[in-house]
Amino acid sequence: xxxxxxxxxxxxxxxxxxxxxxxxxxxxxxxxxxxxxxxxxxxxxxxxxxxxxxxxxxxxxxxxxxxxxxxxxxxxxxxxxxxxxxxxxxxxxxxxxxxxxxxxxxxxxxxxxxxxxxxxxxxxxxxxxxxxxxxxxxxxxxxxxxxxxxxxxxxxxxxxxxxxxxxxxxxxxxxxxxxxxxxxxxxxxxxxxxxxxxxxxxxxxxxxxxxxxxxxxxxxxxxxxxxxxxxxxx
Amino acid sequence: xxxxxxxxxxxxxxxxxxxxxxxxxxxxxxxxxxxxxxxxxxxxxxxxxxxxxxxxxxxxxxxxxxxxxxxxxxxxxxxxxxxxxxxxxxxxxxxxxxxxxxxxxxxxxxxxxxxxxxxxxxxxxxxxxxxxxxxxxxxxxxxxxxxxxxxxxxxxxxxxxxxxxxxxxxxxxxxxxxxxxxxxxxxxxxxxxxxxxxxxxxxxxxxxxxxxxxxxxxxxxxxxxxxxxxxxxxxxxxxxxxxxxxxxxxxxxxxxxxxxxxxxxxxxxxxxxxxxxxxxxxxxxxxxxxxxxxxxxxxxxxxxxxxxxxxxxxxxxxxxxxxxxxxxxxxxxxxxxxxxxxxxxxxxxxxxxxx
Amino acid sequence: xxxxxxxxxxxxxxxxxxxxxxxxxxxxxxxxxxxxxxxxxxxxxxxxxxxxxxxxxxxxxxxxxxxxxxxxxxxxxxxxxxxxxxxxxxxxxxxxxxxxxxxxxxxxxxxxxxxxxxxxxxxxxxxxxxxxxxxxxxxxxxxxxxxxxxxxxxxxxxxxxxxxxxxxxxxxxxxxxxxxxxxxxxxxxxxxxxxxxxxxxxxxxxxxxxxxxxxxxxxxxxxxxxxxxxxxxxxxxxxxxxxxxxxxxxxxxxxxxxxxxxxxxxxxxxxxxxxxxxxxxxxxxxxxxxxxxxxxxxxxxxxxxxxxxxxxxxxxxxxxxxxxxxxxx
Numbered sequence: 001x002x003x004x005x006x007x008x009x010x011x012x013x014x015x016x017x018x019x020x021x022x023x024x025x026x027x028x029x030x031x032x033x034x035x036x037x038x039x040x041x042x043x044x045x046x047x048x049x050x051x052x053x054x055x056x057x058x059x060x061x062x063x064x065x066x067x068x069x070x071x072x073x074x075x076x077x078x079x080x081x082x083x084x085x086x087x088x089x090x091x092x093x094x095x096x097x098x099x100x101x102x103x104x105x106x107x108x109x110x111x112x113x114x115x116x117x118x119x120x121x122x123x124x125x126x127x128x129x130x131x132x133x134x135x136x137x138x139x140x141x142x143x144x145x146x147x148x149x150x151x152x153x154x155x156x157x158x159x160x161x162x163x164x165x166x167x168x169x170x171x172x173x174x175x176x177x178x179x180x181x182x183x184x185x186x187x188x189x190x191x192x193x194x195x196x197x198x199x200x201x202x203x204x205x206x207x208x209x210x211x212x213x214x215x216x217x218x219x220x221x222x223x224x225x226x227x228x229x230x231x232x233x234x
Numbered sequence: 235x236x237x238x239x240x241x242x243x244x245x246x247x248x249x250x251x252x253x254x255x256x257x258x259x260x261x262x263x264x265x266x267x268x269x270x271x272x273x274x275x276x277x278x279x280x281x282x283x284x285x286x287x288x289x290x291x292x293x294x295x296x297x298x299x300x301x302x303x304x305x306x307x308x309x310x311x312x313x314x315x316x317x318x319x320x321x322x323x324x325x326x327x328x329x330x331x332x333x334x335x336x337x338x339x340x341x342x343x344x345x346x347x348x349x350x351x352x353x354x355x356x357x358x359x360x361x362x363x364x365x366x367x368x369x370x371x372x373x374x375x376x377x378x379x380x381x382x383x384x385x386x387x388x389x390x391x392x393x394x395x396x397x398x399x400x401x402x403x404x405x406x407x408x409x410x411x412x413x414x415x416x417x418x419x420x421x422x423x424x425x426x427x428x429x430x431x432x433x434x435x436x437x438x439x440x441x442x443x444x445x446x447x448x449x450x451x452x453x454x455x456x457x458x459x460x461x462x463x464x465x466x467x468x469x470x471x472x473x474x475x476x477x478x479x480x481x482x483x484x485x486x487x488x489x490x491x492x493x494x495x496x497x498x499x500x501x502x503x504x505x506x507x508x509x510x511x512x513x514x515x516x517x518x519x520x521x522x523x524x525x526x527x528x529x530x531x532x533x534x535x536x537x538x539x540x541x542x543x544x545x546x547x548x549x550x551x552x553x554x555x556x557x558x559x560x561x562x563x564x565x566x567x568x569x570x571x572x573x574x575x576x577x578x579x580x581x582x583x584x585x586x587x588x589x
Numbered sequence: 590x591x592x593x594x595x596x597x598x599x600x601x602x603x604x605x606x607x608x609x610x611x612x613x614x615x616x617x618x619x620x621x622x623x624x625x626x627x628x629x630x631x632x633x634x635x636x637x638x639x640x641x642x643x644x645x646x647x648x649x650x651x652x653x654x655x656x657x658x659x660x661x662x663x664x665x666x667x668x669x670x671x672x673x674x675x676x677x678x679x680x681x682x683x684x685x686x687x688x689x690x691x692x693x694x695x696x697x698x699x700x701x702x703x704x705x706x707x708x709x710x711x712x713x714x715x716x717x718x719x720x721x722x723x724x725x726x727x728x729x730x731x732x733x734x735x736x737x738x739x740x741x742x743x744x745x746x747x748x749x750x751x752x753x754x755x756x757x758x759x760x761x762x763x764x765x766x767x768x769x770x771x772x773x774x775x776x777x778x779x780x781x782x783x784x785x786x787x788x789x790x791x792x793x794x795x796x797x798x799x800x801x802x803x804x805x806x807x808x809x810x811x812x813x814x815x816x817x818x819x820x821x822x823x824x825x826x827x828x829x830x831x832x833x834x835x836x837x838x839x840x841x842x843x844x845x846x847x848x849x850x851x852x853x854x855x856x857x858x859x860x861x862x863x864x865x866x867x868x869x870x871x872x873x874x875x876x877x878x879x880x881x882x883x884x885x886x887x888x889x890x891x892x893x894x895x896x897x898x899x900x901x902x903x904x905x906x907x908x909x910x911x912x913x914x915x916x917x918x
Contacts, residue, residue, distance in 0.1 A: 090800070090801040101809075356902070358854075363898075560738050564738060567731040
């Protein structure tokens with residue numbers, strides 16, 4: 001079952017065409033990884049899905065509905081969460097305020113909150129601290145927690161491991177595995193080892209187009225293809 | 235650029251305006267028309283210098299009248315204190331330019347690094363402080379009443395430029411060759427020179443850099459242009475030209491006061507002119523100044539008639555009263571910014587251009 | 590030096606500036622009774638300016654929109670309130686209850702007008718030019734011209750006297766210090782609005798959304814909130830506060846002309862630049878500093894009063910280019 005279907009998505013930013021026709025399908029459940037070099041268009045793809053850039057009409061379907069051209073807020077309400085590359089934390093708000101804002105009704109569901117505490121104990125510890133004072137890893141945890149405080153069908157996560165210490169990356173991987181049991185994750189990642197350990201299906205974007213689609217297992221086995229598409233020298 | 239209907243229209247209009255202004259004293263032989271023509275000349279320079287700033291760099295200043303005022307008050311104070319000599323004119327003009335340069339540099343360095351909106355606010359604040367100062371320092375500036383003074387003898391209406399055998403002033407085509415005529419041509423030719431200098435600047439490499447900065451500031455910075463330095467330079471340049479225009483106006487009017495040289499109403503006029511004419515074109519300044527100055531002088535008469543025509547209907551007569559002409563201009567201004575942000579000249583220039 | 594600024598920071602940092610200002614003024618003025626009068630005048634002026642400036646600052650913080658036509662709300666507030674008070678002239682002399690009712694009605698009328706004008710301004714004037722600063726400045730300027738002309742057409746260009754309820758007239762004399770009652774009232778009202786705004790921003794979900802939106806508009810949308818609706822609300826609130834500030838100022842000046850809005854706008858701009866755009870605390874701080882400076886300098890060197898604010902602004906900008914307490918970005 002496909003949860004998100006992107007068809008020939010073209011996005012212009014200002015006068016520049018960034019995406020020239022991106023096509024891929026995200027199956028329901030598990031982690032789908034989007035790989036690609038810097039500047040290939042991965043972040044633009046996520047932002048276009050979210051409606052933060054305007055993609056070409058008719059190009060994004062979520063659970064069968066056409067969502068391209070709809071306001072970002074509506075797309076979010078349909079059940080897509082977004083964790084941007086800069087994490088999008090509200091620094092002047094406390095951890096608690098950041099989380100309560102992400103709830104639909106302004107009240108916490110205690111079981112979901114418990115689950116977040118289990119995944120990221122640091123958040124419970126710094127519950128009433130202003131978010132700007134958290135470490136980079138803790139901010140990333142908060143950003144992810146914000147995405148799962150409400151039940152969501154799909155979470156878009158943009159380079160969550162960037163600049164994090166290895167131990168935190170490992171913890172983040174654990175958390176993603178746990179989250180992916182109940183939700184689909186569309187993960188943009190530069191860290192190939194991290195992506196390989198999580199992903200089931202994957203696509204590679206280059207120069208605003210999808211140049212490869214397949215399963216992670218096949219891709220991980222084909223070092224020649226990796227070198228060709230990602231410039232990795234293994 | 236290829237000749238199109240639009241660019242041809244603009245060029246024709248320019249030639250017609252140039253010819254009308256050049257022969258204005260002979261074509262329109264009444265005092266009021268000559269006033270209008272001189273005011274148009276000066277405002278073309280003033281608006282073009284503002285266009286250098288807003289149109290070529292995209293920054294909005296509300297202090298342009300302030301620089302205009304520095305020039306006008308500089309000349310006026312010098313003429314008042316030193317008497318009507320060319321030395322006073324030179325000294326006053328130079329002083330106005332110097333003050334403008336210093337103030338512009340200070341404002342530019344403090345505020346051009348930050349967002350455009352800060353710059354607009356800070357210039358607005360600076361301009362209003364100067365306005366208040368001008369009315370408070372009444373011993374020097376004449377306060378609210380302003381000051382009248384005599385200008386060099388050449389510009390006196392009684393001065394005879396050419397004397398016929400019978401001792402009377404010579405007439406050409408019915409126009410007396412007197413000081414008033416000399417004054418008008420002084421205004422005309424100094425304005426022309428200033429305008430041509432600015433036109434030359436916009437087609438120079440500097441103009442290209444300025445356009446690059448306006449289109450994409452970050453990129454221009456990345457290529458290695460020092461954006462703040464360029465902006466400050468243009469701000470100073472436009473301030474100096476505005477100041478010179480002020481000095482010329484002071485010589486023409488033989489009166490300088492807050493209403494003619496410093497008030498915020500003039501700033502609004504400049505804004506209207508540059509937007510109506512078209513930002514970033516220089517020629518737009520010409521069209522804008524001509525239309526607005528004509529409107530100022532002649533639209534009021536029209537509105538007076540209209541107001542009487544609708545007497546009895548509530549509020550409409552008040553809104554159509556001659557004093558309310560700014561109301562209608564304001565509405566036209568808003569509509570123009572919405573629908574024709576390029577102004578008359580910009581819109582005409584793109585008309586007929588098909589890629 | 591670092592140690593000194595650390596210690597200062599612990600005791601409130603830039604919030605101490607008004608106190609420092611008051612202390613310097615105390616020494617310069619010399620006469621304690623004049624100092625008290627001036628300080629109270631400065632604080633009440635600061636509070637009224639705060640009312641006018643807070644909306645401008647919030648709207649800028651949330652939407653990156655600077656409304657040069659903001660002063661129109663101030664003027665309209667002043668003239669609407671003055672008209673209501675004039676129309677209810679009989680109530681003002683009919684005992685404290687009726688007079689208070691007239692005052693309340695005048696202020697409510699100003700607020701209601703501000704709300705309606707704000708709605709109109711946001712949807713018709715500003716909505717089409719979001720994210721385009723140049724056109725924003727020009728359009729709001731155009732709107733200001735039109736608004737001023739409407740005021741001139743409706744109320745005329747001659748000064749209008751604003752009647753005050755008798756219970757706000759006069760002054761309390763304590764020792765040799767005289768305190769104008771209206772100033773205390775203005776101060777109290779401004780303080781109440783400030784507290785109300787702080788509660789709104791810090792204790793309610795809407796406030797949380799506004800604070801989050803000031804920091805990162807996109808993320809608020811990505812969480813599922815329509816920021817445009819929030820923005821209309823904030824814009825209307827800001828306009829209403831400006832109108833209330835204008836109404837209070839009308840009562841303070843008692844003689845108003847259509848130039849009032851333009852004059853106050855300069856002060857408002859200086860306040861938000863000093864305080865830091867986008868933050869309510871910063872706006873209050875800026876307003877108090879400007880109010881105090883205006884009154885102290887007005888007493889010590891009357892000719893410098895307006896220039897003093899300009900000098901103050903320049904100094905603070907050199908020291909902190911984005912104001913004393915800018916919003917977190």
